[in-house]
Amino acid sequence: MMARQAVVVNVYDMASINQYSSSLGIGIYHSGVHVYDTEFGYGGHPFSLSGIFEIEPKDVDSLGEDNFKFKESVVIGYTDFSRDDITEIIEEMGKEYKGDKYHLLHRNCNHFTEALVKYLCGKSIPSWINRLAYISTCVPFLERCLPKELLIPVALEESIREQVANESAEQEVIKNKL
Numbered sequence: 001m002m003a004r005q006a007v008v009v010n011v012y013d014m015a016s017i018n019q020y021s022s023s024l025g026i027g028i029y030h031s032g033v034h035v036y037d038t039e040f041g042y043g044g045h046p047f048s049l050s051g052i053f054e055i056e057p058k059d060v061d062s063l064g065e066d067n068f069k070f071k072e073s074v075v076i077g078y079t080d081f082s083r084d085d086i087t088e089i090i091e092e093m094g095k096e097y098k099g100d101k102y103h104l105l106h107r108n109c110n111h112f113t114e115a116l117v118k119y120l121c122g123k124s125i126p127s128w129i130n131r132l133a134y135i136s137t138c139v140p141f142l143e144r145c146l147p148k149e150l151l152i153p154v155a156l157e158e159s160i161r162e163q164v165a166n167e168s169a170e171q172e173v174i175k176n177k178l
Contacts, residue, residue: 007076007121008034009113010058011129013069026132030068031113034058035120036083040090042112044102050094051102052112077121089119105133 013019015028032041032055039057055062058070081089097112110130117125127134 005035005079005081007079007117007123008057009074009076009117009125009129010034010039011071011074012060012063013071014067016067026128026135028132029071029110029129030063031110031125031129032057033113033116033120034073035079035086040112040116042097042102042109043099045099048098048100050091051097051099052090052094074126076117076125077123079120081120086120089116093119105136108133 010032012030013027014030017028030041032039034040034057037057039055039059041053041055041063042051043053044051058073060068060070079086093112093116097107097115101107108130110125110133114125114130117123
């Protein structure tokens, strides 16, 4: 017998401006994929480990930000993958969706949600969920206008700075040995 589980995308408002901008079809949203009794999301951190996390579906408090507000659930389709299959899929996706690879415009939670939904049921998420990131990548100066701390988390930026400093120090040691 097939599993036939609903694949639901839970969408959260991340900014109060969404109450005005969502009528224009754009907003700042977080999304996660709810399948069986678990919601899977993706976020950034400074480590080369999976950035995929699990929460209780619609648990705004687990997202850890005061400005997150549940917006809506969207049923995308159905999957025949079992819970165990999904655990394996998430483990594999974690190799690609690492915390230190998160980027607000190019690899965010909504990109992860799109990839997982496509894998589970072959469908796409509604375009409005990630439209602002898409528009921002099409208009180069918009990305330059965004504060850098929105594009790359501060902790990740510090980690990158440290890695660059370490690489420079290693190159200096090698240069001195020659």
